[in-house]
Amino acid sequence: MIVPFLAVAAIVPVVWGWGLSWLDxxxxxxxxxxxxxxxxxGYHRYFTHGSFKAGKPLRYGIAIIGCMAIQGPVVQWVADHRRHHAFSDREGDPHSPWRYGTDSRSLVKGMWHAHLGWLFDRRQSNAERYAPDLLKDKGLKIVSRLFxxxxxxxxxxxxxxxxLVTGSWAGxxxxxxxxxxxRTFLLHHVTWSVNSICHVIGTRPFTSRDRATNVWxxxxxxxxxSWHNLHHVDPTSARHGVLRGQVDMSARVxxxxxxxxxxxxxxWPDPVRLAAKRHVPVGTAG
Incomplete structure (x- = not known):
């Protein structure tokens, strides 16, 4: 977490020194x-919510690729996220931005906690409680341990x-x-923004039990x-961007x-269920 942050802090002198090539x-x-x-x-729609079923080659393949995002082992990630859904924006949610209250000062503190601070909490989600199905898979446990x-x-x-391409140590x-x-810095903060920003600002076209929003x-x-509002309405849906113009790359994959x-x-989304949960007119998060 710290090293990628320091790398981004060094972007200006690095660009000044040798720039960014097309290969980079x-x-x-x-x-x-x-x-x-x-x-x-992998981590989210398949392992956490069971949005689809897959054979072992794809199962273990996407687990390994997910580990390469450097966001933690698959079993622990899934346990944290299932706990988040069980207590979303309530006591017990590991990363709700509303943890400390609703006034401005509390919300700023809560946003920091939801975005980054919760990662330093020593009390990890119990995998035996929240991800017992994954712990039963010996192959997946090995993948997770080799994070x-x-x-x-x-x-x-x-x-x-x-x-190899440039034939140089500089390359x-x-x-x-x-x-x-x-890349790791950018990927971390985009993912963490779903925890923080997508529970505070944005639109809420569907009625959910929490404050999850869409941030286009x-x-x-x-x-x-970031079509997070729909996800909290229908967590097992393989597609989160269900309205016109809502690009959802993961659903296409x-x-x-x-x-x-x-x-x-x-x-895939159920049109009847979506219609029953739709706000008319569309509201905004507050």
Whole structure:
């Protein structure tokens, strides 16, 4: 968490020194979106909510790719997120921005907690309570325990590719900086913004029991996760962006998996259920 932050702080002198090449940019985009989808499609929609079913090759593959987002082992991530849904914006929610109250000062403190502060809480969600199904899968437990290995590969592979393509240590270092450290910083903060921003500001076109909102500027960078209001209305839905113009990259990936025969029993949105939960007119979060 700290090293990528320091890397971003060093962007200005780095750019001034050697800049950003097209190779660096390509690697940054690739190593941003592939692990992102490992989290959104794998960690979140598949492992946490069971939005679709898959065989072992895809199951373990997306778990490994999710680990490469460097957001923690799959079993612990799932336990935290299931606990979040069980107590969303109430006592027991590990990262509600409304934890300390509703006045401005309390909300600023709560936003910090929801975005980043909760990660320093020593009281982790109990995996035996919130993710017993994952603990029964020996292969998945091995993948989860090898998190450090997958995280290392996530940072090392850009450097290896950059070095091989350019034939220089400078190319390796530049790729490591942009597609390793800076990419990790961006991916972390976009994901954490769903915990913080998407429970405070934005639109609420559907009626949910909590304060989850839709924040459209984050839609592409979050892989469709920022259509958060619908997700809290229908958590098992494989698609979060259900209204016209709501881009949901993760749902398209699941659709592709289904067409290829890699995924089945996909839980696509139920129009009747959505209509029953729809606000008329659309309201805004407060």
């Amino acid at each position: 940019l390509g690697l940054l985009v690739g190593f941003y979106f592939i692990p992102l989808l490992g989290v959104t499609v 450090v290995v997958w995280a290392f590969l996530s940072l090392a592979l850009p450097a290896v590719i950059g070095g 390796a270092l530049s790729a490591f900086f942009w597609a390793g450290l800076v 500027p984050l839609a592409v960078l979050s892989g469709g996760e 699941i659709w592709a998996f289904e067409k290829l025969g890699w995924a089945h029993s996909v839980k």
